[in-house]
Amino acid sequence: MRLAVSQLSGIIVYEFRMHWRRRSLLVITLTMTVITAALALVTASEVGQGSVRQLIDRLVQEQGVRGAEMLTFTILFATWAPVGAALAFVLPILVADTIPLDQQLGTRELLDSLPLSIGVYLIGKTAGVFVAAIAGIVFALAVTAVSWRLAVGPYDLISYLQMWLLGGGTLVALNGTLAALLAAGQPTRRRAVVLVILVWGLAMVTVGGALTGDGGVASYLSPVRGPIIMRYTRFDAYSSTPVMFFSADMAQGLAIGLIEVALVAIVVWAWMRRRAQRA
Amino acid sequence: MIEVHNLTKTYAGGVRALVGLNLEIGSGMFGLVGPNGAGKTTLMRILAGIIQPTSGTVRVFGHDLSTAAGRMAAKTLLGYLPQDLGLYPNLTGREFLDYMAILKGVTEAGTRRRQIERLLADVRLMDVADRKLKTYSGGMKRRIGVAQAMLGDPKLLIVDEPTVGLDPEERVRFRNLLSEMAGRCTIILSTHIVEDISHSCNDLAVIGQGRVLFRGAPADLIEQVRGHVWAITTSGDRPTQGLAVVSTLQLQHSIQYRVLGMPAPTDSALALEPSLEDGYIWLMRQHNGSA
Numbered sequence: 001m002r003l004a005v006s007q008l009s010g011i012i013v014y015e016f017r018m019h020w021r022r023r024s025l026l027v028i029t030l031t032m033t034v035i036t037a038a039l040a041l042v043t044a045s046e047v048g049q050g051s052v053r054q055l056i057d058r059l060v061q062e063q064g065v066r067g068a069e070m071l072t073f074t075i076l077f078a079t080w081a082p083v084g085a086a087l088a089f090v091l092p093i094l095v096a097d098t099i100p101l102d103q104q105l106g107t108r109e110l111l112d113s114l115p116l117s118i119g120v121y122l123i124g125k126t127a128g129v130f131v132a133a134i135a136g137i138v139f140a141l142a143v144t145a146v147s148w149r150l151a152v153g154p155y156d157l158i159s160y161l162q163m164w165l166l167g168g169g170t171l172v173a174l175n176g177t178l179a180a181l182l183a184a185g186q187p188t189r190r191r192a193v194v195l196v197i198l199v200w201g202l203a204m205v206t207v208g209g210a211l212t213g214d215g216g217v218a219s220y221l222s223p224v225r226g227p228i229i230m231r232y233t234r235f236d237a238y239s240s241t242p243v244m245f246f247s248a249d250m251a252q253g254l255a256i257g258l259i260e261v262a263l264v265a266i267v268v269w270a271w272m273r274r275r276a277q278r279a
Numbered sequence: 280m281i282e283v284h285n286l287t288k289t290y291a292g293g294v295r296a297l298v299g300l301n302l303e304i305g306s307g308m309f310g311l312v313g314p315n316g317a318g319k320t321t322l323m324r325i326l327a328g329i330i331q332p333t334s335g336t337v338r339v340f341g342h343d344l345s346t347a348a349g350r351m352a353a354k355t356l357l358g359y360l361p362q363d364l365g366l367y368p369n370l371t372g373r374e375f376l377d378y379m380a381i382l383k384g385v386t387e388a389g390t391r392r393r394q395i396e397r398l399l400a401d402v403r404l405m406d407v408a409d410r411k412l413k414t415y416s417g418g419m420k421r422r423i424g425v426a427q428a429m430l431g432d433p434k435l436l437i438v439d440e441p442t443v444g445l446d447p448e449e450r451v452r453f454r455n456l457l458s459e460m461a462g463r464c465t466i467i468l469s470t471h472i473v474e475d476i477s478h479s480c481n482d483l484a485v486i487g488q489g490r491v492l493f494r495g496a497p498a499d500l501i502e503q504v505r506g507h508v509w510a511i512t513t514s515g516d517r518p519t520q521g522l523a524v525v526s527t528l529q530l531q532h533s534i535q536y537r538v539l540g541m542p543a544p545t546d547s548a549l550a551l552e553p554s555l556e557d558g559y560i561w562l563m564r565q566h567n568g569s570a
Contacts, residue, residue: 007384017369111382113329113359114383
């Protein structure tokens with residue numbers, strides 16, 4: 001057990017380093033950070049009849065909309081769209097080669113000669129993806145939070161953090177690990193990426209209604225993750241109590257998604273074990 | 280002690296890489312030599328627990344490799360340098376060794392650090408330890424490869440074609456490095472370069488077409504060809520009459536051939552002291568002739 005724990009932590013640490021040193025994760029994190037932080041400047045700038053801040057103030061006076069919640073909604077609406085799309089669709093492509101790279105680089109044979117079980121290997125690799133992506137999310141949310149606070153004004157930090165960490169973390173846990181597992185059997189990075197693009201594309205075509213979150217169980221299973229991506233639309237600026245981002249349907253979506261990932265992981269584990277026995 | 284009994288490996292498609300191979304390997308440096316396609320790498324991979332045989336048994340220090348538990352136990356005792364060593368290009372040499380040490384079971388950070396520093400010094404990569412592996416030359420990659428194989432103080436070191444692609448100086452350096460390490464563990468050196476065996480191994484096997492063709496000391500293989508090694512100097516005609524030409528030396532007005540066999544009385548042949556390479560070629564020629 002001690003060996004397995006040590007190996008697991010080692011794989012996570014070094015997968016984290018390798019993902020960030022391969023630059024694709026760095027590029028996408030910086031891009032998202034720039035976009036979401038820049039939106040703060042756009043929101044605060046004079047556009048047409050006035051800034052969004054002035055619009056909110058007007059809505060508060062005229063219609064009784066709660067200002068702070070409205071601003072929070074604006075931030076969530078503005079930042080979640082690019083972040084959610086990136087985590088749901090771009091991240092899986094970036095991490096699809098996590099396991100196939102060992103075959104492509106030639107490290108597979110060396111790893112097979114080590115006292116490393118398939119289970120520890122798979123868990124370590126996918127956990128490494130999760131930790132690497134979460135680190136990017138933390139960086140982006142911190143920079144964006146400061147940008148919006150300085151440019152636009154105070155907002156509900158709890159809702160903001162919930163969206164980024166719980167919403168973003170859920171997408172990373174589900175889509176990032178699912179992509180890494182689905183592509184595990186591919187021999188090269190290119191084929192891994194192509195496979196993930198095909199699967200994601202097929203999912204969008206077959207369960208397109210899932211984007212609205214109305215597709216029932218299919219919407220929770222689909223890598224499009226409609227109920228999670230569309231969560232911000234549930235925000236109610238007129239309610240007297242702030243709507244928690246992490247609600248029952250989000251929990252349900254996370255649970256169903258984790259079961260989906262676990263089932264795929266078991267299939268991949270069984271396939272890798274069989275391949276090792278037949279080699 | 281490594282015990283191989285009636286080992287057979289047939290790949291999909293019917294390719295028979297090993298055919299009823301029997302071998303026992305003790306301590307020291309053991310050489311495994313044979314032509315390309317003889318089955319050396321297949322045998323190395325089976326001993327390293329990477330692939331499983333079609334039939335037969337393998338025991339490594341008492342652990343039966345036919346079971347998953349046996350393979351896992353054996354893997355904790357061995358170090359492996361594959362023929363095609365893959366590295367993580369964006370890790371430094373030190374990071375790579377640390378990663379491999381963790382996966383090998385060297386859990387204590389202090390122990391890991393000390394082992395890595397010692398091995399980096401042994402393979403003379405201290406100066407470049409913090410450079411990324413993608414900047415390493417071929418020789419440096421081989422050396423970091425043998426360093427990772429030595430992590431965890433293995434009882435058995437399996438080295439598959441370690442000097443391929445290295446320049447002569449690096450090859451000598453590499454052989455010396457392995458010889459130094461032979462004092463700490465059993466080393467199985469698999470190669471098709473006979474010279475690598477002759478300088479460092481006290482025990483060897485020659486395999487061809489998946490079978491053991493010779494098993495014994497290098498001196499015994501050399502003895503088999505004694506009296507059959509000749510130098511023939513001619514003005515141009517290549518010696519024939521069933522002779523095997525080992526090497527050709529262009530002189531100013533003639534050509535000197537090193538040959539194996541029994542030259543004709545008319546050839547001005549000079550008897551030579553046999554080398555291990557002569558013994559190997561003689562053995563393979565006899566085997567191919569009888570096959």
